[in-house]
Amino acid sequence: MKFTKMHGIGNDYVYVNCFKETVKDPSAVAKFVSDRHFGIGSDGLILIKPSDIADCEMDMYNLDGSQGAMCGNGIRCVAKYAYDYGIVNKTSISVATKSGVKYLDLSIRDGKVSMVKVNMGAPILQASLIPVVSEDEQVIDAPIEVNGQTYRFTAVSMGNPHAIVYMDDVDGLDIEKIGPSFESHVNFPDRVNTEFVRVIDRHTVQMRVWERGSGETLACGTGACAVAVSSILNGLVDRNQPVTVKLLGGDLNIFWDESDDQVYMTGPATTVFDGEIDLGFLGE
Numbered sequence: 001m002k003f004t005k006m007h008g009i010g011n012d013y014v015y016v017n018c019f020k021e022t023v024k025d026p027s028a029v030a031k032f033v034s035d036r037h038f039g040i041g042s043d044g045l046i047l048i049k050p051s052d053i054a055d056c057e058m059d060m061y062n063l064d065g066s067q068g069a070m071c072g073n074g075i076r077c078v079a080k081y082a083y084d085y086g087i088v089n090k091t092s093i094s095v096a097t098k099s100g101v102k103y104l105d106l107s108i109r110d111g112k113v114s115m116v117k118v119n120m121g122a123p124i125l126q127a128s129l130i131p132v133v134s135e136d137e138q139v140i141d142a143p144i145e146v147n148g149q150t151y152r153f154t155a156v157s158m159g160n161p162h163a164i165v166y167m168d169d170v171d172g173l174d175i176e177k178i179g180p181s182f183e184s185h186v187n188f189p190d191r192v193n194t195e196f197v198r199v200i201d202r203h204t205v206q207m208r209v210w211e212r213g214s215g216e217t218l219a220c221g222t223g224a225c226a227v228a229v230s231s232i233l234n235g236l237v238d239r240n241q242p243v244t245v246k247l248l249g250g251d252l253n254i255f256w257d258e259s260d261d262q263v264y265m266t267g268p269a270t271t272v273f274d275g276e277i278d279l280g281f282l283g284e
């Protein structure tokens with residue numbers, strides 16, 4: 001199987017061009033290739049597939065083999081791959097995902113994509129659609145008990161579920177302990193991606209993320225969007241202004257446009273190397 005290793009500020013995936021390759025069992029392939037000792041090493045697998053409704057389709061799998069409905073860092077790399085490898089020859093493109101068709105604008109430097117702006121769509125705040133168990137219509141700054149401690153969190157979906165928790169210090173956080181407890185908490189029927197956030201000023205936040213199905217990653221694009229929306233809803237950053245979200249792997253610029261309720265994410269996409277791996281033992 002030919003593949004391309006790419007990352008969005010350190011959130012790295014193995015990408016397969018399914019205009020040319022066939023992957024029979026993506027879940028099994030994702031689990032194997034993601035292993036950083038026995039496989040290639042990544043946060044998961046992303047298939048770039050033909051689409052009848054967009055320029056291409058993104059089909060994303062976490063490292064545990066679970067399928068993700070949306071991936072912000074991944075879709076920027078899909079767009080970069082599509083342009084750089086000749087699937088498209090334009091700088092405004094569409095990518096179909098499990099959470100709808102997304103529209104992207106590409107910045108080109110030296111003939112290749114350097115930065116990508118993605119319309120990530122409108123945030124979903126209705127608890128039953130996130131989903132999160134709650135008696136309230138929306139979950140903003142609500143209590144939740146995790147490992148015997150009470151936290152306050154806000155729930156936002158960007159096509160995938162996020163729980164946002166604000167703290168004074170995220171650098172010293174024992175995320176390996178608290179992350180899995182949020183991920184598998186009974187209040188999240190589909191599990192959840194959890195962002196731990198320190199507010200720096202009215203335009204800047206710092207976050208770490210424990211991703212559903214992948215553990216701590218260096219960055220999470222949908223998570224950064226959810227954090228910007230949550231921070232505005234909680235009055236912690238200015239409305240209708242860009243928010244800089246600082247993640248372990250780098251920064252993302254997020255803008256929640258009140259005029260159309262769309263969340264725009266701008267960030268880089270990077271190709272690391274092309275490779276080939278024999279997955280005959282997996283029946284591929």
Ligand SMILES: N[C@H](CCC[C@H](N)C(=O)O)C(=O)O
Pocket residue numbers: 011062067068069070071072073074160161193211212213214217219220221222223
């Ligand atoms: N773990 C996520 C999918 C990947 C999201 C993240 N890598 C991003 O950049 O948005 C989920 O299961 O919902």
